[in-house]
Amino acid sequence: MPSTKKPTAGNISRRETFAFGATAAAIAALPASSAAASTRPRPARVDVIVVGAGFAGLTAARALRRAGKSVVILEADDRVGGRTKSGVVAGERVDMGGQWVGPTQTELLALAAEYGVASIEQYADGDNIIDINGHMARYKGETPALPDADLEVFGALVAQLDGYANRIAMPKPWLVDQAKTWDAHTVESWMLANVTSESVRSLMRVLVQAVFSTEAGQCSFLYFLSYLKSAGGLEALISTRGGAQDRFFPDSLWQIADKIAAELRQFLLLDAPVSLIEQNDQGVRVTTSKGIWSGDRVIVTAPPPMAARIDYIPPMPARRDGLTQRMPMGCVIKVVIAYEKPFWREQGLSGLVLSDKVEFGPWLDRVTPLTRGGALVGFFDGGPAQDWADRPAEERRAKVLADIALYFGDQALKPADYLEEVWTRTPLNRGGYVAVPGPGVLTAFGEALAEPVGRIHWAGTETSDVWVGYVDGAIRSGKRAAAEVAKLL
Numbered sequence: 001m002p003s004t005k006k007p008t009a010g011n012i013s014r015r016e017t018f019a020f021g022a023t024a025a026a027i028a029a030l031p032a033s034s035a036a037a038s039t040r041p042r043p044a045r046v047d048v049i050v051v052g053a054g055f056a057g058l059t060a061a062r063a064l065r066r067a068g069k070s071v072v073i074l075e076a077d078d079r080v081g082g083r084t085k086s087g088v089v090a091g092e093r094v095d096m097g098g099q100w101v102g103p104t105q106t107e108l109l110a111l112a113a114e115y116g117v118a119s120i121e122q123y124a125d126g127d128n129i130i131d132i133n134g135h136m137a138r139y140k141g142e143t144p145a146l147p148d149a150d151l152e153v154f155g156a157l158v159a160q161l162d163g164y165a166n167r168i169a170m171p172k173p174w175l176v177d178q179a180k181t182w183d184a185h186t187v188e189s190w191m192l193a194n195v196t197s198e199s200v201r202s203l204m205r206v207l208v209q210a211v212f213s214t215e216a217g218q219c220s221f222l223y224f225l226s227y228l229k230s231a232g233g234l235e236a237l238i239s240t241r242g243g244a245q246d247r248f249f250p251d252s253l254w255q256i257a258d259k260i261a262a263e264l265r266q267f268l269l270l271d272a273p274v275s276l277i278e279q280n281d282q283g284v285r286v287t288t289s290k291g292i293w294s295g296d297r298v299i300v301t302a303p304p305p306m307a308a309r310i311d312y313i314p315p316m317p318a319r320r321d322g323l324t325q326r327m328p329m330g331c332v333i334k335v336v337i338a339y340e341k342p343f344w345r346e347q348g349l350s351g352l353v354l355s356d357k358v359e360f361g362p363w364l365d366r367v368t369p370l371t372r373g374g375a376l377v378g379f380f381d382g383g384p385a386q387d388w389a390d391r392p393a394e395e396r397r398a399k400v401l402a403d404i405a406l407y408f409g410d411q412a413l414k415p416a417d418y419l420e421e422v423w424t425r426t427p428l429n430r431g432g433y434v435a436v437p438g439p440g441v442l443t444a445f446g447e448a449l450a451e452p453v454g455r456i457h458w459a460g461t462e463t464s465d466v467w468v469g470y471v472d473g474a475i476r477s478g479k480r481a482a483a484e485v486a487k488l489l
């Protein structure tokens with residue numbers, strides 16, 4: 001049923017505020033300049049206030065609008081997209097955040113189709129390079145070419161991990177029988193106790209960095225398994241063909257967020273960081289530097305460590321507050337490098353390099369029909385991202401090019417263009433790809449990830465049961481939170 005409440009666009013007035021005691025008085029006393037600073041949308045009462053205009057927030061707001069509810073989206077940044085963001089390299093729009101989509105990421109694929117945004121297959125012809133534990137090889141396909149004995153261990157390990165993951169019922173991995181044991185381990189400590197091959201351990205460390213942007217020693221083994229479950233197995237996470245890196249969007253994935261935002265523009269306010277959320281039995285009130293909104297419910301889509309920066313009255317329950325103190329963002333720096341031509345293809349290489357010798361990586365080919373010449377895309381992930389984030393940009397660039405040159409030759413040292421995004425230093429994201437709990441956190445605090453606190457509901461990729469950490473998971477979480485809220489209005 002559409003809401004009968006009408007959004008009351010206009011300056012804050014006593015009629016629009018409700019009994020929040022001292023705060024109500026404070027609102028009434030807001031200086032005129034504060035209200036004047038906000039242009040569109042103006043402070044008002046709405047059904048639902050959405051905090052954050054990443055994919056989760058935009059999806060939640062879109063679903064609520066389509067259900068006839070009044071909404072406002074309050075975004076701290078001066079742009080939409082959150083952990084997706086575009087940049088321009090050699091005249092082409094590229095993704096500096098989320099980029100790839102896989103065949104089982106059906107929510108993102110459906111949204112892309114709805115907005116007419118086409119994707120292309122990730123280039124995977126030619127040989128990949130693996131260089132792990134001193135063993136370097138060229139190989140084709142998805143299975144990393146370890147020496148035979150190690151390959152056998154790796155195959156058995158993948159089956160074992162997928163078997164464990166399959167025992168988990170998402171979105172509550174902490175309910176699995178072995179939850180306490182698995183959550184007491186990091187991926188690293190579990191491997192040290194259970195995997196004898198140093199090559200396999202080293203490969204797994206590189207894969208954990210590549211998938212989580214964190215170190216194996218910082219990621220709960222239970223969280224790792226829940227990720228596998230949410231994605232459909234380790235192979236789905238690490239593969240190009242058929243996996244999470246199957247396709248990407250020339251002209252950017254980010255443009256989908258931009259298109260949704262264009263549809264919602266009259267309900268969207270940028271540069272509006274939410275600093276305070278108050279609630280009582282009558283509703284919620286949300287304070288930003290651009291004004292104050294009141295509503296029936298609020299959906300917070302900021303990832304846990306960012307949600308922790310908001311003040312709440314009354315304060316968050318201990319479990320929710322504890323969770324947000326214990327779930328830091330991963331560390332990542334993303335780099336796109338343009339070349340006059342994709343010279344690695346001439347060497348019979350796909351562009352993919354997995355190595356424990358270099359700090360930059362993995363990297364892959366990023367050529368589209370729009371690319372003039374060649375392009376690679378790669379990452380500093382986890383520890384290397386932390387180590388390189390605060391160094392001068394020129395030093396980082398020299399390191400990136402030298403690491404690529406080690407495998408692709410000196411042509412790598414002469415890029416035509418170069419762009420990086422140091423996510424670990426962007427104040428409104430503070431890292432990526434995802435927030436990752438260490439050991440002991442999920443079992444003690446996990447319940448608070450998506451459990452509403454009164455009128456405050458939580459979305460964001462971290463709260464998804466499918467494709468946690470990915471744009472697809474963010475979209476699913478936005479839809480779930482919108483449905484949760486719509487039922488209560």
Ligand SMILES: Cc1cc2nc3c(=O)[nH]c(=O)nc-3n(C[C@H](O)[C@H](O)[C@H](O)COP(=O)(O)OP(=O)(O)OC[C@H]3O[C@@H](n4cnc5c(N)ncnc54)[C@H](O)[C@@H]3O)c2cc1C
Pocket residue numbers: 051052053054055056057074075076077080081082083084096097098099100101272273274275301302303306307310332333334423428429431432433434459460461462469470471472474
């Ligand atoms: C480098 C990188 C590469 C990635 N690669 C991929 C990939 O290839 N494929 C894939 O699917 N995923 C990828 N991801 C992950 C993907 O981008 C995220 O999972 C997804 O974008 C998360 O969306 P979200 O809406 O849950 O959160 P976010 O995008 O983080 O949105 C939250 C929003 O809340 C805002 N906010 C925070 N605090 C406040 C506040 N107090 N007031 C108002 N607003 C606030 C933020 O500014 C942000 O816009 C990648 C991420 C990164 C960083």
